[in-house]
Amino acid sequence: MKIQPLLDYIRNFVELTEKEEAFLTSKVSYRKYLKGQFVIQQGDVCKYECFVISGCTKTYFVDEEGQEHIIMFSVENWWTSDIGSFITQTPADLNVQCLENTELIMFSHDDIEDLYAEIPKLERLFRLIVERALVASQKRIIRNFSLSAKDRYLFFRNQYPLIEQRIPQYMIASYLGITKEFLSKIKSQLILEQ
Amino acid sequence: MKIQPLLDYIRNFVELTEKEEAFLTSKVSYRKYLKGQFVIQQGDVCKYECFVISGCTKTYFVDEEGQEHIIMFSVENWWTSDIGSFITQTPADLNVQCLENTELIMFSHDDIEDLYAEIPKLERLFRLIVERALVASQKRIIRNFSLSAKDRYLFFRNQYPLIEQRIPQYMIASYLGITKEFLSKIKSQLILEQ
DNA sequence: AAATGATGTTAATCTAGATTAACATTTACT
DNA sequence: AGTAAATGTTAATCTAGATTAACATCATTT
Numbered sequence: 001m002k003i004q005p006l007l008d009y010i011r012n013f014v015e016l017t018e019k020e021e022a023f024l025t026s027k028v029s030y031r032k033y034l035k036g037q038f039v040i041q042q043g044d045v046c047k048y049e050c051f052v053i054s055g056c057t058k059t060y061f062v063d064e065e066g067q068e069h070i071i072m073f074s075v076e077n078w079w080t081s082d083i084g085s086f087i088t089q090t091p092a093d094l095n096v097q098c099l100e101n102t103e104l105i106m107f108s109h110d111d112i113e114d115l116y117a118e119i120p121k122l123e124r125l126f127r128l129i130v131e132r133a134l135v136a137s138q139k140r141i142i143r144n145f146s147l148s149a150k151d152r153y154l155f156f157r158n159q160y161p162l163i164e165q166r167i168p169q170y171m172i173a174s175y176l177g178i179t180k181e182f183l184s185k186i187k188s189q190l191i192l193e194q
Numbered sequence: 195m196k197i198q199p200l201l202d203y204i205r206n207f208v209e210l211t212e213k214e215e216a217f218l219t220s221k222v223s224y225r226k227y228l229k230g231q232f233v234i235q236q237g238d239v240c241k242y243e244c245f246v247i248s249g250c251t252k253t254y255f256v257d258e259e260g261q262e263h264i265i266m267f268s269v270e271n272w273w274t275s276d277i278g279s280f281i282t283q284t285p286a287d288l289n290v291q292c293l294e295n296t297e298l299i300m301f302s303h304d305d306i307e308d309l310y311a312e313i314p315k316l317e318r319l320f321r322l323i324v325e326r327a328l329v330a331s332q333k334r335i336i337r338n339f340s341l342s343a344k345d346r347y348l349f350f351r352n353q354y355p356l357i358e359q360r361i362p363q364y365m366i367a368s369y370l371g372i373t374k375e376f377l378s379k380i381k382s383q384l385i386l387e388q
Numbered sequence: 389a390a391a392t393g394a395t396g397t398t399a400a401t402c403t404a405g406a407t408t409a410a411c412a413t414t415t416a417c418t
Numbered sequence: 419a420g421t422a423a424a425t426g427t428t429a430a431t432c433t434a435g436a437t438t439a440a441c442a443t444c445a446t447t448t
Contacts, residue, residue, distance in 0.1 A: 063340040071335065084329040093336075120314050127321040130328055135278040137331040141265065142287075144338055145371045146257040149405070168425060177339045182405055184427055343435070362395060376435055378397055 001030035006051050006105050009077055013128045014121045023118055027111045032103050039080065039096040039104065046085035046092045048106040052078050055102025056166055060174070061094050070174040073099075073163055079129070080104075099167060149178045150186050195224035200245050200299050203271055207322045208315045217312055221305045226297050233274065233290040233298065240279035240286045242300040246272050249296025250360055254368070255288050264368040267293075267357055273323070274298075293361060343372045344380050 003025055010016060016024065030053075033039060039057060040046050057080045060070040071094065074080035085092035086109060107115070116123050143152060153176055157164055164172065169187075170180035178186075197219055204210060210218065224247075227233060233251060234240050251274045254264040265288065268274035279286035280303060301309070310317050337346060347370055351358055358366065363381075364374035372380075 061336060061340075067340070069336065069339045071332065083325065084332065087325050087329065116318070120317070123314070123317045123321055124310070127317055127324060130321060130324045131277065131281050134324055134328040134331060135281065137328060137335065138265065138278065141331065141335060141338070142255060142263065144335070145263045146255075146261070170425070179406060180426075181407080181428085185405090188427080364395070373436060374396075375398085375437080379435090382397080 001025070001105075002053050002103060003028070003030065003105060005053050005077060009051070010125060013125045016119070016121065020119050020121070024115065024122070027107075027115050029106045029108065030103070031106060032101065033098045035098055035101050037098050039098065039102075040082055040085075040092050040094065042093055042095050043091050044085075045089055046082040047109050049079060049081040049083070049086055049112075050096075050104040050106050052076055052080060053103040053105060055098060055100040056163075057096050057098050057102055058167075058171060059094050059096050068174060069177075070171055073160075073167060073171075073175065075163060075166070079133075083130075083133075099171075144177065149176060149182060150189070152176050153183065153186055154190075195219070195299075196247050196297060197222070197224065197299060199247050199271060203245070204319060207319050210313070210315065214313050214315070218309065218316070221301075221309050223300045223302065224297070225300060226295065227292045229292055229295050231292050233292065233296075234276055234279070234286050234288065236287055236289050237285050238279075239283055240276040241303050243273060243275040243277070243280055243306075244290075244298040244300050246270055246274060247297040247299060249292060249294040250357075251290050251292050251296060252361075252365060253288050253290050262368060263371075264365055267354075267361060267365075267369065269357060269360075273327075277324075277327075293365075338371065343370060343376060344383070346370050347377065347380055348384075 006028075007016070007021055007024075033055070039048075039050060042061065052074050054076055057074045058070050059072045059074065059080060059082070060068050062068050072080075074096075080096050082092040082094040082096070084090075085094070089109065143155060147155065153172075156172065156176060169183055173180040173183040176183065200222075201210070201215055201218075227249070233242075233244060236255065246268050248270055251268045252264050253266045253268065253274060253276070254262050256262055266274075268290075274290050276286040276288040276290070278284075279288070283303065337349060341349065347366075350366065350370060363377055367374040367377040370377065
């Protein structure tokens, strides 16, 4: 089990003793997925919150017209889950699929209460993580309202230059909330502008 | 200080002893604002997370073109704040303004660490609250991507029937991310359809 | 009651981005 | 290497929603 990246990540938020790290390690699981496999499927109850050790996932949902909408990409040192389904233990409306072979550390819903009970600092850890996620989500709503598609693309490219390399353009278009054709148009405009 | 609604609200998440309730009460402040007053202004560092006892606020930001975008409304038993500014203690990019005379219970950034230290259950409380807020925010992103303006309006009207009565239409349009003229058009369409 | 400002409506015109469809390029498999 | 599948591009046409502007209604103050 490759858990060191998670322990390093946690150190940014709270200090754990060696014993606590060992307890945490005993309570999480490690799993490899192949490209194309699903970590969560729409309709399942989401049992895990997952930390990405390596690889890349997309989180998306399929609307009534069958259109796929990508909500987020998760790469190394990010989280992936349908947090709504996880916290309420009701069927997920999101899918998480691996875009590359992916290694995950998984926090099970059944074990996470034990973890909080044994290591109260983890309650703080997850509060801090979720707070940051909430801020990012709110800022994304703001951007979606106030920026044009072109400016949203430039923001994405600027904020996640490495992710753009790893992912097909049509998925980036879906993440930005536009069609692949329009993203293609934006890119050719940008080339002309330079 | 009217604090009972907050204590009742907290009871939905965690159980506090009387001593803990008293300590919490000693660490928060209570304030009345008049209609039109600002709880937070863009550029200030947000010092408080606020629980609404009565009244109503709008949280919005002003983009580069001077356009106002409403992010949320907060009424009784909701929270209001620029959480991004609060947690990082950097200048707010949001404004919170009272749409009615409003009573708030305010958690100060300086005191909240004392509260967590004295009552670890509050760490859990805020984790749970922030988790719910994150889920709501993600679902809103999904709706904004996948629903038409008309369907977003219907969803809003359905989910917050009481809020709609209290707030001018042009602010609801701003919350939905459309112009007031287009909302007016949607409403007259809906009347014709019946 | 008149006047002022805030809120809401209607209609004409405009535009960012969607849709469709045909084609080009890259990647992966036999 | 050759073929099929996945990904990307271009251009023509279409549409949801924006913009502008004129007018209507409601609330508040004097």
